[in-house]
Amino acid sequence: MKVNCEKEALEHMAKEILVACRTAPKGKGQDDIVTYLTDESDREKIAKEMENLSGVKGAFFNRDAKNIRDSDQMILIGLKDAKVAGLNCGGCGYEKCADMEKQKKANEVFKGPFCSIKIMDLGIALGVAAAKAKDMGIDTRIMYSAGAAACDKKLIDAEIAIAIPMSVTGKNVFFDRKFDGK
Numbered sequence: 806m807k808v809n810c811e812k813e814a815l816e817h818m819a820k821e822i823l824v825a826c827r828t829a830p831k832g833k834g835q836d837d838i839v840t841y842l843t844d845e846s847d848r849e850k851i852a853k854e855m856e857n858l859s860g861v862k863g864a865f866f867n868r869d870a871k872n873i874r875d876s877d878q879m880i881l882i883g884l885k886d887a888k889v890a891g892l893n894c895g896g897c898g899y900e901k902c903a904d905m906e907k908q909k910k911a912n913e914v915f916k917g918p919f920c921s922i923k924i925m926d927l928g929i930a931l932g933v934a935a936a937k938a939k940d941m942g943i944d945t946r947i948m949y950s951a952g953a954a955a956c957d958k959k960l961i962d963a964e965i966a967i968a969i970p971m972s973v974t975g976k977n978v979f980f981d982r983k984f985d986g987k
Contacts, residue, residue, distance in 0.1 A: 811973045815878045816842070818941050819971060825937045826882055826930040832922035837887035838930050839963050843879045847960065851879075851968070854954035858914070862953065868982055869950040875978040876970035881955055882930050883966025887923040896921025914953040916964040927965070934969055944977040945969050 807813075823840045831838070843851070852870040859866035873879065889902035897918055899905040910916045931947055938945045951968030955961045972978045 812877050815943070815971060815973055818938075818943060819878045819880055821941075822934050822937045822969075823880060825933045829926075829930045829933040831926045831929075832890050833892075835888065835890070836926075837884050837923055838926060839883050839885045839961070839966075841881040841883075841955075841961050841966075843881070848873050848876065848879055848970075850958065850960055851951050851954050854958040854960070855950055858950075858954055858957060862914075862950070866950045866954070869948055872946065872948070872979055872982065873951055873968075873970055875972065877972050877974075879951065879968055879970040880934065881952055881961055881963070881966045881968050882927065882934060883952065883956070883961065883963030884919065884923055884927055885963045887919060887964065889920040890922035892922060894921065910964075914957040916956075919965065924965075927967070931967055931969070938969070938971060942973075944972045944974070944979055946979040 819842055823842065826838060826840055852873040855866045855870040855873065889906060891902055893901050897905045897920055902920065905918055905920065908918050935945060935947060948968045948970060951970065952966040955968065956963055956966050
């Protein structure tokens with residue numbers, strides 16, 4: 806007989822969430838989404854980088870680093886080599902897709918500019934992931950900070966990524982987060 810074996814199921818559940826991300830609708834059917842499943846060592850590296858970035862990006866990076874350490878699992882969902890959708894929609898701020906493609910990539914944690922359709926694809930994948938986790942009873946948060954740290958430290962091969970840490974405890978570790986604003 807096993808007792809309190811919930812955490813044993815979490816890696817499998819995280820993989821199911823990643824399957825849902827992969828099959829989420831994509832603009833023009835073009836898939837530029839990349840997904841990652843972390844282990845404890847990965848989460849610690851990301852948490853340390855978040856602490857390093859806190860002086861530049863904001864103190865909330867420190868608060869979020871604690872959440873990453875308290876999480877039982879974490880996935881990252883991002884974009885790699887995302888091409889433009891070719892719709893000339895102007896959502897990126899340029900009249901033509903070709904105009905955006907000529908722009909120099911930002912030398913920041915995320916390497917934009919990005920096609921708005923591709924950013925919407927990322928948002929849809931994140932929404933699908935959050936919904937799937939909720940349906941499975943997993944506590945989560947969507948974290949720019951952890952995705953930014955993973956990209957900045959080149960722990961993942963993506964130009965932009967968002968993290969979803971997960972927890973299966975009796976008390977949601979993401980609920981009473983303390984932020985001192987320093």
